[in-house]
Amino acid sequence: MLPTPYQIIAPLVALIAILYAWNLVFRQKKTIWEATLWTLFWGAIVGIAIYPDVIDYLTVATGIQDRENAVLVTFLGILSFIVFYLVVRLEEMEQRLTRIVRMQALKDVRMDEKDRK
Amino acid sequence: MKVVAVIPALNEETRIGDVIRSVKPYVDSIIVVDDGSRDQTPKVAKDSGADTVISHADNCGAGAATMTGISAARMLGATVVITLDADGQHDPADIPALLAPIREGKCDAVFANRFGRRNKIPLIRRLFNMIGNMVTFGATGKWVADSQCGFKAFGPTALEQLDLKMNGFEFCSEIVREAVQHRWRIEQVPTKVMYSEYTLAKGQSFAGGVKTALKLLLRSFIR
Numbered sequence: 001m002l003p004t005p006y007q008i009i010a011p012l013v014a015l016i017a018i019l020y021a022w023n024l025v026f027r028q029k030k031t032i033w034e035a036t037l038w039t040l041f042w043g044a045i046v047g048i049a050i051y052p053d054v055i056d057y058l059t060v061a062t063g064i065q066d067r068e069n070a071v072l073v074t075f076l077g078i079l080s081f082i083v084f085y086l087v088v089r090l091e092e093m094e095q096r097l098t099r100i101v102r103m104q105a106l107k108d109v110r111m112d113e114k115d116r117k
Numbered sequence: 118m119k120v121v122a123v124i125p126a127l128n129e130e131t132r133i134g135d136v137i138r139s140v141k142p143y144v145d146s147i148i149v150v151d152d153g154s155r156d157q158t159p160k161v162a163k164d165s166g167a168d169t170v171i172s173h174a175d176n177c178g179a180g181a182a183t184m185t186g187i188s189a190a191r192m193l194g195a196t197v198v199i200t201l202d203a204d205g206q207h208d209p210a211d212i213p214a215l216l217a218p219i220r221e222g223k224c225d226a227v228f229a230n231r232f233g234r235r236n237k238i239p240l241i242r243r244l245f246n247m248i249g250n251m252v253t254f255g256a257t258g259k260w261v262a263d264s265q266c267g268f269k270a271f272g273p274t275a276l277e278q279l280d281l282k283m284n285g286f287e288f289c290s291e292i293v294r295e296a297v298q299h300r301w302r303i304e305q306v307p308t309k310v311m312y313s314e315y316t317l318a319k320g321q322s323f324a325g326g327v328k329t330a331l332k333l334l335l336r337s338f339i340r
Contacts, residue, residue: 031297033258098177098284102185105150105171111192 003050010049014042120144120216121195123186124167125179125267126203130156132315134165136205141166143212144199148189152182158203169193179267180288184281191276198271206316207268211308218304219272225301226275226292228261229268233307239317249329253290259297262305265289275301287329 021038024030048055122144126133137147148169149162153176162170171185183200190198197219201207211229218224231238232246249265267289271279278299283291296303 028298031257031294033256033297094284095282098181101173101175101177102181102188105173105185106188106192109169109171109189111171111189 007049011046014046017042118196118220119146119194120197120199121146121148121190121193122199122201122212123148123150123183123190124162124201124203125150125152125182125186126154126158126162127152127176127179127182128154128156128158129203130154130158130161132205133158133203134161136201136203136209137162137165137167140199140201140209140212143209146190146193146195148186148193149203150182150186150189152176152178178284178288179286180281180291181284183267183288187271187276187279187281195276196273198276200267200269200271202267202316204316206311206313208309208311211268211306212270214306214308215268215270218306219270223302224304225272225299226296227270227304227306228263229266229308230263230305231266231268231308231310232263233305234309236310236312238310238312242312242317249290252329253293256290257294257297259293261293261303264293268308275299283332285329285332287332290329 018039021030021035025032025035120143122140124133124136124140124147126149129136133149137149140147146168147166148171149159149167151159151162151170151172153173159170159172169189171189173182173185186200187198197216199212199215201209207229215227215229218227232243246263246265250261250263253264254260265286269292275296278301279292279295281288281291281295295301
């Protein structure tokens with residue numbers, strides 16, 4: 001049986017994500033533990049893509065069987081991704097704001113990263 | 118070896134003075150980071166003998182205040198930094214015990230363990246800490262007996278490498294992550310804890326703990 005486009009794209013995306021995670025480990029920006037968590041996560045995505053039957057028990061549990069529901073679930077997934085992205089952006093902005101407050105506080109007492117010994 | 122104490126403080130005008138006076142004999146310098154207090158915390162800190170008082174313009178969280186203090190300590194040429202809470206729950210008499218393994222070159226960071234001794238700790242607090250330990254283990258893969266304690270010592274290597282990005286109480290777990298990331302040698306020293314109604318009221322709430330856990334897990338994925 002020929003693989004579906006999703007069964008080709010999902011493993012490729014997962015492979016890139018896993019390689020990226022381990023690349024961050026080698027650059028000492030991620031721990032081995034975190035990269036392992038990522039690998040498990042993307043491994044599960046690949047597993048489900050290649051062997052969709054493994055989520056049969058979900059179909060039984062949730063009753064999602066027809067196309068309409070599948071579309072709905074897909075969009076829910078996309079929305080979840082967007083929310084995740086927004087949360088990440090908010091986190092970044094919060095950190096940037098904190099950095100400004102911290103730098104200003106140090107400047108106020110005439111301490112600056114530039115003056116660091 | 119220049120030992121600097123970093124004390125992040127928020128609305129602690131009634132406690133900070135006693136904390137500074139009791140810590141003074143054990144360290145070379147004290148840095149108080151006022152995290153946007155609405156009371157007289159910075160003034161009381163200065164009057165009580167703090168060598169440096171740094172004020173955040175707004176409340177950023179315990180993690181941000183701690184990192185500001187650590188940055189300042191580096192600039193002052195500190196070789197060892199002790200962090201402790203401003204509410205007086207830690208006993209400064211434990212500072213020498215925390216410093217000893219670093220002085221002997223046995224480790225890079227020392228974590229206080231409030232559960233390693235017979236301390237009067239409320240059951241609910243023990244439960245919250247256990248959950249905190251488990252979440253920290255889940256995110257970092259390292260088990261620390263008292264991961265959420267603010268009483269810590271950092272030796273020269275840890276002090277150089279420490280880079281906290283989390284603003285709130287989750288910074289305690291982030292320190293464990295930093296230890297794993299940089300392969301610091303860690304010691305855990307049993308310490309005394311002096312809980313009062315005041316300190317218990319200022320601690321993390323359950324909702325705060327859940328938020329901490331979620332942020333930790335999120336951070337571990339997006340880093």
